[in-house]
Amino acid sequence: MSAAYTLSVDGMGGDFAPDVVVAGLEIAAERHPAARFLVLGDEARLAPLLAAHKRAGAAVTLRHTPDAIGNEMKPTAALRLRTSSMRMAIDAVAGGEAEGVVSAGNTGALLTLSKIVMKTLPGIDRPAMAAIAPSGRGDVVMLDLGANIVCDVRNLVEFAVMGDVFARTVLGLTAPTLGLLNVGSEELKGDERIRQAADVLRESHLGPQFHGFVEGHDIAAGTTDVIVTDGFTGNVALKTGEGALKLMSQMLRQVFTSSLSAKLGYLLLRPSLERLREWLDPRRYNGAVMLGLNGVVVKSHGGTDAEGFAHAVDVAMDMVVHRFNERIREGLARIGPATPAAMAAAEPPVAPA
Amino acid sequence: MSAAYTLSVDGMGGDFAPDVVVAGLEIAAERHPAARFLVLGDEARLAPLLAAHKRAGAAVTLRHTPDAIGNEMKPTAALRLRTSSMRMAIDAVAGGEAEGVVSAGNTGALLTLSKIVMKTLPGIDRPAMAAIAPSGRGDVVMLDLGANIVCDVRNLVEFAVMGDVFARTVLGLTAPTLGLLNVGSEELKGDERIRQAADVLRESHLGPQFHGFVEGHDIAAGTTDVIVTDGFTGNVALKTGEGALKLMSQMLRQVFTSSLSAKLGYLLLRPSLERLREWLDPRRYNGAVMLGLNGVVVKSHGGTDAEGFAHAVDVAMDMVVHRFNERIREGLARIGPATPAAMAAAEPPVAPA
Numbered sequence: 001m002s003a004a005y006t007l008s009v010d011g012m013g014g015d016f017a018p019d020v021v022v023a024g025l026e027i028a029a030e031r032h033p034a035a036r037f038l039v040l041g042d043e044a045r046l047a048p049l050l051a052a053h054k055r056a057g058a059a060v061t062l063r064h065t066p067d068a069i070g071n072e073m074k075p076t077a078a079l080r081l082r083t084s085s086m087r088m089a090i091d092a093v094a095g096g097e098a099e100g101v102v103s104a105g106n107t108g109a110l111l112t113l114s115k116i117v118m119k120t121l122p123g124i125d126r127p128a129m130a131a132i133a134p135s136g137r138g139d140v141v142m143l144d145l146g147a148n149i150v151c152d153v154r155n156l157v158e159f160a161v162m163g164d165v166f167a168r169t170v171l172g173l174t175a176p177t178l179g180l181l182n183v184g185s186e187e188l189k190g191d192e193r194i195r196q197a198a199d200v201l202r203e204s205h206l207g208p209q210f211h212g213f214v215e216g217h218d219i220a221a222g223t224t225d226v227i228v229t230d231g232f233t234g235n236v237a238l239k240t241g242e243g244a245l246k247l248m249s250q251m252l253r254q255v256f257t258s259s260l261s262a263k264l265g266y267l268l269l270r271p272s273l274e275r276l277r278e279w280l281d282p283r284r285y286n287g288a289v290m291l292g293l294n295g296v297v298v299k300s301h302g303g304t305d306a307e308g309f310a311h312a313v314d315v316a317m318d319m320v321v322h323r324f325n326e327r328i329r330e331g332l333a334r335i336g337p338a339t340p341a342a343m344a345a346a347e348p349p350v351a352p353a
Numbered sequence: 354m355s356a357a358y359t360l361s362v363d364g365m366g367g368d369f370a371p372d373v374v375v376a377g378l379e380i381a382a383e384r385h386p387a388a389r390f391l392v393l394g395d396e397a398r399l400a401p402l403l404a405a406h407k408r409a410g411a412a413v414t415l416r417h418t419p420d421a422i423g424n425e426m427k428p429t430a431a432l433r434l435r436t437s438s439m440r441m442a443i444d445a446v447a448g449g450e451a452e453g454v455v456s457a458g459n460t461g462a463l464l465t466l467s468k469i470v471m472k473t474l475p476g477i478d479r480p481a482m483a484a485i486a487p488s489g490r491g492d493v494v495m496l497d498l499g500a501n502i503v504c505d506v507r508n509l510v511e512f513a514v515m516g517d518v519f520a521r522t523v524l525g526l527t528a529p530t531l532g533l534l535n536v537g538s539e540e541l542k543g544d545e546r547i548r549q550a551a552d553v554l555r556e557s558h559l560g561p562q563f564h565g566f567v568e569g570h571d572i573a574a575g576t577t578d579v580i581v582t583d584g585f586t587g588n589v590a591l592k593t594g595e596g597a598l599k600l601m602s603q604m605l606r607q608v609f610t611s612s613l614s615a616k617l618g619y620l621l622l623r624p625s626l627e628r629l630r631e632w633l634d635p636r637r638y639n640g641a642v643m644l645g646l647n648g649v650v651v652k653s654h655g656g657t658d659a660e661g662f663a664h665a666v667d668v669a670m671d672m673v674v675h676r677f678n679e680r681i682r683e684g685l686a687r688i689g690p691a692t693p694a695a696m697a698a699a700e701p702p703v704a705p706a
Contacts, residue, residue: 146536149543183584184499216594217595219596235536236534236536239570240593242570243572244593244597247573259625261622265619268617272609272612276605
């Protein structure tokens with residue numbers, strides 16, 4: 001029997017809350033029988049939903065919160081609102097009542113609140129946002145996706161440590177390969193910062209897994225299991241790739257309805273297309289995570305459905321059950337202080353020729 | 354009757370040179386009857402090809418060069434080799450013999466040589482690399498694509514000026530819309546540098562065309578006609594989008610051959626898929642340009658075919674015929690010194706409330 005884990009859940013976050021949240025928990029409760037869910041939100045709306053969803057109802061402890069954070073609310077305003085469902089769900093993790101939190105609410109507010117309330121893990125300079133994307137060779141972990149617009153060498157190295165552990169705990173890989181996103185794969189490409197980060201990684205315990213620099217096209221190709229980059233580039237790259245796939249899907253839909261024979265062709269292809277559709281299903285990739293905090297934080301897409309929300313819960317459970325944060329601590333201890341100075345000191349003296 | 358323009362052509366650049374170069378010029382000579390081509394390269398190999406391609410033969414002046422720059426050659430080595438076909442093609446523009454140069458050779462060498470030999474246009478701090486990409490609403494101009502890894506406010510503003518003129522001259526738009534690539538569309542997103550660039554553009558003659566910040570998914574959506582960003586982000590974004598489209602194409606090919614009924618469906622769909630294929634045809638997007646130099650520089654993809662090479666010549670001709678560089682000068686004169694200080698000085702004093 002597995003130990004019971006508790007996740008706190010922002011009952012009011014997302015475009016279709018609280019309905020989708022409860023419907024998602026109904027699926028999650030079946031998948032994770034040992035899990036408990038502490039749901040924060042408007043009791044008057046949540047109680048009837050929980051009564052109607054038996055599995056969720058049995059796994060949930062409901063706690064009323066008078067406020068909710070809207071999608072348009074600025075993080076500073078969200079921070080002042082101490083009785084929102086999101087804030088109280090985060091407080092539950094900080095207070096030790098839950099191991100992690102899942103919210104489909106306002107991303108900026110979730111980032112800011114969880115950083116300030118939970119605090120950064122000892123040894124981590126800046127938390128990062130990570131997600132899983134599809135590739136030609138299986139799922140790929142990307143980070144940072146926008147939590148840190150400007151990053152230094154230390155940040156990039158820490159992202160690699162966290163990305164490695166995330167790929168082990170959530171993708172179940174034993175030795176994920178790591179790539180540092182750059183404008184070319186040659187060692188001299190990119191700026192000083194990125195070249196130094198590559199040097200540190202090459203010399204670290206992650207060296208055997210470190211593939212070196214990768215380029216934009218390596219994301220979809222799946223050249224490495226983990227793609228490390230700063231939050232500006234990562235955010236742009238993820239959205240650019242999603243945009244390209246979406247455009248191609250739209251064009252295909254037009255093609256499939258463009259003539260009678262095309263419609264017939266589509267009917268014949270439909271069973272085979274199903275695999276492609278499943279592979280690209282955004283619900284399978286739902287659940288961006290904030291890594292590097294004292295607790296697990298998973299952000300579900302605001303517009304997802306019950307299945308997508310349940311997937312975000314899966315991600316949180318994987319991280320909690322596989323002791324994500326303890327393994328981050330172990331990884332950090334092995335890499336030591338990841339500064340260029342430390343790296344230079346660790347280099348052997350140049351031998352006489 | 355149009356005036357005669359001369360382009361110099363690196364006869365030895367590209368994976369299939371000189372064959373594809375001459376075959377491409379055969380197509381280009383028909384499309385641009387007023388154009389002359391000064392082809393630099395190995396006479397022993399080029400002369401028989403030109404004899405076999407009548408239109409190209411009639412439009413070309415051949416000049417022998419003893420050397421060629423390989424794909425692996427470092428820019429510094431390329432710079433020392435003064436008798437390469439690429440170098441002498443660039444020299445021909447610098448010497449006034451040709452208005453522009455087309456090469457399918459080593460990108461890094463072409464960037465470095467053309468910058469050093471042709472020199473930057475007066476008023477331009479840093480040249481940029483631009484290309485055209487497909488989108489859901491027509492072609493989109495993106496720059497910078499890797500010529501400048503780190504950019505300041507002035508660079509980004511100059512890229513916008515050059516991207517505007519490029520979209521007018523090559524896409525034929527009268528008032529192209531401009532977007533600055535960022536991690537969110539709200540005014541407070543991104544770093545100081547990008548927010549200041551947005552302020553300068555908003556106040557400039559480009560203000561009415563300036564859409565503000567755009568995100569990664571706006572590239573494929575075609576939200577704006579021109580996407581302005583630094584060379585690091587632009588390079589990663591372009592390659593990420595290309596990679597995603599390529600992956601989806603591979604997956605579709607698998608689907609189309611996955612069963613007998615899928616194969617039959619594909620046969621029925623094929624005529625309708627042709628439009629999609631044409632739209633994504635990389636040859637239609639062949640021809641990255643270096644903007645901001647004293648002369649037109651077009652880089653053809655090294656692995657393209659004759660049709661793709663001819664398209665790169667089209668791009669060069671569009672820029673030459675529509676006086677690209679004169680219009681850049683006009684744009685720069687209108688924007689003035691694009692520094693944050695100048696922008697601040699141009700702001701009206703705050704009126705009392």
